[in-house]
Amino acid sequence: MNKTLIASLLVTATSLCSFSSIAALTPFQKDVLKVxxxxHRNAADKERDDNRVPYQALAFFGLEKDMKVIEFAPGNGWYSKILAPLLKDDGELHLAYKKEWLEGMNDTLAIDVMSKAKKLPIELDWNPEARSYKLGTIDFGMADADMMLSIREYHNFNLEDKTKLNKATFDALKPGGTYVIVDHSRRHMMPETDEMRRREDPIDVILEVQAAGFVLEKSSKMFYRPDDELRYEVGRKSVTGNTDRFTLVFKKPK
Structure with missing residues (x-):
């Protein structure tokens, strides 16, 4: 690695973590910082880096560069733009999304570092009245995936569809595979309201995912936000970009 690139990575790392922790970065985390x-990542992507700390999050998830990974509902591809280059040489990235929405990612997927990412069309639609996604019959078409990533998407489904999603994920992962869920926090036992529609009670999530056969392996406080009062819709200006989020890592038993 040349000196210019090393200096650039150190500048990036300094903006994202304390100086004392830079020396402790793993080789994997340094690869994430390089990506x-x-x-191919635009200014809007990079503006979110400090809030989402992907070099820290992906390491906590247990991601490795030779894994077969499903990214569920990738949206505009913020995480995809990091995952695809990391997995390009030795792993696989499968983007599980509605066919028409995957077509909207064509320009991004045409970029060389993104070109190995695979489209994985699923039956998925948006219900504007309920303001939630609706799953059809869901089958990811594999049983040997190492990891499923569901990042800020779980809240978009009702219980019936969450149950379908969790079962399909269990079936798609190999024994020992990892299921990661990150979502906006709701206070435990707070009732479902329109204001809370994009927040999840992490206790409910744990119970729902365990019911599908998974075992909770670990959780993280990396996205704890003490000034998020857990009572406002995440789209409100006062909390956008600063929501408290839980991070849960489940394992499919071997």
């Missing part, structure tokens, strides 16, 4: 500096 974060790549030109």
């Amino acid at each position: 974060m500096k790549m030109e």
Whole structure:
């Protein structure tokens, strides 16, 4: 690695973590920082880096560069733009999304570092009245995936569809595979309201995922936000970009 690139990575790392922790970064985390500096990520992508700390999050998830990974509902591809280059040489990235919405990612997927990502069309639609997603018959078409990532998407489904999603994920992962859920926190036992529609009670999530056969392996406080009062819709200006989020890592038993 040349000195210019090393200096650039150190500048990036300094903006994302304390100086004392830079020396403790793993080789994997340094690879993530390198991808974060790549030109295919635009200014809007990079503006979210401090809030989402992907070099820290992906390491906690247990991601490795030779894994077969499903990214569920990738949206505009913020995480995809980091995952695809990391998995390009030795792993696989499968983007599980509605066919028409995957087509909207064509320009991004045409970029060289993104070109190995695979489209994985699923039956998924948006219900504007309920303001939630609706799953059809869901089958990810594999049983040997190492990891499923569901990042800020679980809240978009009702209980019936969450149950379908969790079962399909269990079936798609190999024994020992990892199921990661990150979502906006709701206070435990707070009732479902329109204001809370994009928040999840982590206790409910744990119970729902365990019911599908998974075992909770670990959780993280990396996205704890003490000034999020857990009572406002996440789209409100006062909390957008600063929501408290839980991070849960489940394992499919071997």
